[in-house]
Amino acid sequence: MHDEWLMTDAERATLHSLLTTLKPQCAIEVGVYKAGSLAILAAHSRKVYALDKDPACESAYASRFPNVEFITGLSQNTLPRLIDRIQASGEALEFVLIDADHSVEGVCRDINNILRYRPHRPLYLIMHDSFNPECRGAIMQTDWSSNPHVHMVELDFVVGRFVTKEEGDSYRQMWCGFALGILLPEKRPGDVILHENESLTYQSALRHSIYRFHRWWNPFYSVPQAANRARRTAARILRTHAPQLFESLNARHKKNV
Numbered sequence: 001m002h003d004e005w006l007m008t009d010a011e012r013a014t015l016h017s018l019l020t021t022l023k024p025q026c027a028i029e030v031g032v033y034k035a036g037s038l039a040i041l042a043a044h045s046r047k048v049y050a051l052d053k054d055p056a057c058e059s060a061y062a063s064r065f066p067n068v069e070f071i072t073g074l075s076q077n078t079l080p081r082l083i084d085r086i087q088a089s090g091e092a093l094e095f096v097l098i099d100a101d102h103s104v105e106g107v108c109r110d111i112n113n114i115l116r117y118r119p120h121r122p123l124y125l126i127m128h129d130s131f132n133p134e135c136r137g138a139i140m141q142t143d144w145s146s147n148p149h150v151h152m153v154e155l156d157f158v159v160g161r162f163v164t165k166e167e168g169d170s171y172r173q174m175w176c177g178f179a180l181g182i183l184l185p186e187k188r189p190g191d192v193i194l195h196e197n198e199s200l201t202y203q204s205a206l207r208h209s210i211y212r213f214h215r216w217w218n219p220f221y222s223v224p225q226a227a228n229r230a231r232r233t234a235a236r237i238l239r240t241h242a243p244q245l246f247e248s249l250n251a252r253h254k255k256n257v
């Protein structure tokens with residue numbers, strides 16, 4: 001954890017093995033920082049788009065990676081334009097790594113912008129920091145079903161870490177972890193499958209973390225997050241007990257969006 005690549009050994013090994021197998025024609029990284037993960041993406045992909053709000057990324061690393069196009073700006077502005085461009089050009093987007101704005105709104109926005117894409121090759125979407133409660137909440141509250149090509153999402157593809165006392169200010173914070181979303185060219189037959197393979201590990205860590213007071217009765221708890229959770233629960237109950245009403249409300253909602 002002490003070099004310029006902000007990922008655990010398990011994440012590095014996973015990224016390496018995924019990319020050497022997939023060899024993407026086209027990949028996107030949102031959040032470059034000091035190009036730790038970008039170096040591995042660039043080594044195994046034909047073309048990489050590297051997005052960061054910090055102009056220093058392009059000036060520091062452009063000459064090192066000839067197959068990387070740097071795009072400077074806030075991802076909320078740059079990512080939708082890039083997705084439209086890739087879709088129109090017919091390039092096969094096969095790999096995306098999201099690791100930029102870690103707020104609930106930021107993570108949701110980046111994921112939703114990727115979900116605009118309709119794949120013609122399998123697309124692997126890695127979301128870093130799925131062990132962090134805000135990022136995890138954002139991944140869970142994303143409306144994955146809005147893209148008919150999403151087949152499954154695994155929140156704990158690689159488990160994150162509980163920061164130790166030796167690491168000072170961040171003691172008892174929860175960071176890292178890879179969530180994985182898989183999009184396929186064919187449309188999914190049923191609902192999106194949302195796995196949480198290490199939910200017990202996550203819940204146990206949460207109880208001992210600095211986030212343990214993030215509850216609905218805490219005035220600092222994010223209200224949109226609580227509201228979204230309530231909305232998801234209501235939708236689940238409706239779908240189970242009144243499927244026709246669910247379908248008609250869902251169709252009306254999609255028409256209005």
Ligand SMILES: C[S@@+](CC[C@H](N)C(=O)[O-])C[C@H]1O[C@@H](n2cnc3c(N)ncnc32)[C@H](O)[C@@H]1O
Pocket residue numbers: 004005006007030031032033034035036037038051052053054073074075076099100101102106
């Ligand atoms: C955690 S670092 C990325 C680490 C890198 N992926 C690695 O593993 O070495 C996050 C990066 O995202 C960038 N960032 C944060 N918010 C952003 C936004 N809204 N749009 C674009 N880049 C953003 C920051 O400038 C920073 O370089």
